Ligand SMILES: Cc1ncc(C[n+]2csc(CCOP(=O)(O)OP(=O)(O)O)c2C)c(N)n1
């Protein structure tokens with residue numbers, strides 16, 4: 001055992017008190033992780049659009065300011081859209097929480113090392129961009145603190161969780177984008193979703 | 197230079213965005229959009245989101261629609277190149293996405309670096325499955341914007357309106373050089 005946090009346990013713990021929180025997941029393992037915690041109509045897991053997860057979270061957070069928006073994504077996915085950190089920090093929505101599951105690898109494509117394996121400090125980049133809160137999580141107690149920061153506190157928050165580069169069986173969400181979008185909108189907006 | 201620039205079109209377009217209940221205006225600036233951006237920034241019902249790259253806007257507006265808000269993406273034609281893979285999102289999930297694209301590398305271009313992307317803009321969008329419309333005179337812009345918004349929001353798809361360089365006029369680099377450094 002590496003002593004590193006295990007991603008599926010971390011994601012399940014962070015989602016346990018989700019209530020009406022809206023959840024986006026970056027493509028690949030983070031999408032499998034949120035699905036493993038329980039497929040949900042308020043989940044929008046991505047099957048592509050690498051680099052876009054945090055920005056989808058921003059558009060959603062601005063549109064639904066009373067709901068918490070959680071974005072789970074990978075270090076590789078976040079690195080592809082680093083400019084989003086600047087864009088989000090300028091908008092600074094209080095209901096947006098970005099959680100990077102940092103295994104220091106491109107897990108989905110064969111565990112090649114990412115930049116975070118070579119010293120790139122993602123949380124530091126978010127801090128420099130102007131995020132109100134940034135944290136690096138390496139322990140169980142860190143996960144508990146993060147959970148409290150999400151559900152009892154305000155964003156804009158960026159958390160980088162160092163996780164074990166485990167290879168895990170896939171847990172697939174539906175992959176029809178229209179189905180995912182329509183059930184999400186119906187759950188958020190009610191019958192009005194079909195009238196917009 | 198041909199006098200075709202009608203200063204009223206950005207005001208009319210802004211009114212159309214208001215009528216359509218557009219709340220999020222995602223931008224990487226282009227000179228041709230300067231007045232429209234100003235009008236949107238002054239409008240309390242709209243939030244202008246400045247992007248670092250245009251593809252952020254494609255993702256932003258997918259999120260906006262998930263949350264029940266409408267948005268529009270303003271950019272110049274070179275920004276279309278930055279969006280290509282992210283367009284997967286509105287195409288695969290049928291998200292409405294009106295894109296108002298001011299053309300460079302088009303009518304009377306001076307800058308060679310604008311040509312490759314400007315010349316490929318329409319073909320590249322169409323190759324991705326995006327519907328493309330054009331407005332080549334200022335008088336056409338409001339009607340074409342209205343049609344672009346309706347197509348995108350009523351039929352759930354990305355639609356790009358290419359606003360030709362004849363509308364805002366080609367940038368005159370020689371004149372700018374004479375009047376001092378850029
Ligand atoms: C634009 C683009 N480039 C490359 C890929 C291939 N790809 C799919 S998932 C992935 C790695 C994702 O790594 P990360 O976000 O860190 O997730 P992990 O699996 O490590 O949790 C890559 C490179 C892609 N889908 N899209």
Ligand SMILES: [Mg+2]
Pocket residue numbers: 074075076101102103104105106107114
């Ligand atoms: Mg990774």
